[in-house]
Amino acid sequence: MPSDMRYLRKVQEATMEITRVEDGAIVMSDEDMTGRRLYSSPGAVVIHMTINPGRAIMPHSASMDMEFFVLEGEAVFTVGEEEAVARAGALVAGPKDISHGIRNPGHVPLKILAIKNP
DSSP states (O other), X not given: OOHHHHHHHHHHHOOOOOOOGGXXXXXXXXXXXXXXXXXXXXXXXXXXXXXXXXXXEEEEOOSSEEEEEEEESEEEEEETTEEEEEETTOEEEEOTTSOEEEEOOSSSOEEEEEEEEO
16 A cells, blocks of 8 residues: 555544633643643643733743743743743744743733643
8 A cells, every 4th residue: 555545544534623722621720820731642732821910920941842822912921031022923932941931911811822842
């Protein structure tokens, strides 16, 4: 069987998964923010985060690369020694083992998708 036929068979056997934010497992929650896991596999984890106005996730490092996609609101990101403002539609990359933090300076909840690449 040609190799492209094996690929086609694998695609046909795949199943689609749809997870709504409200159905995601809560993986972190306090007065500052809520995080819900929407997807998890050996290659990636996707977490929907809501950070309340005036609140922050303090700088910390992770042993994996991370990307943050701003869905709603405005965020101040700190990655290493750099700080930048990112608004809805922006993607911020945080390399592994480099400190990163997120602050919501606005008056509305900040919504972000965090993608972890283990």
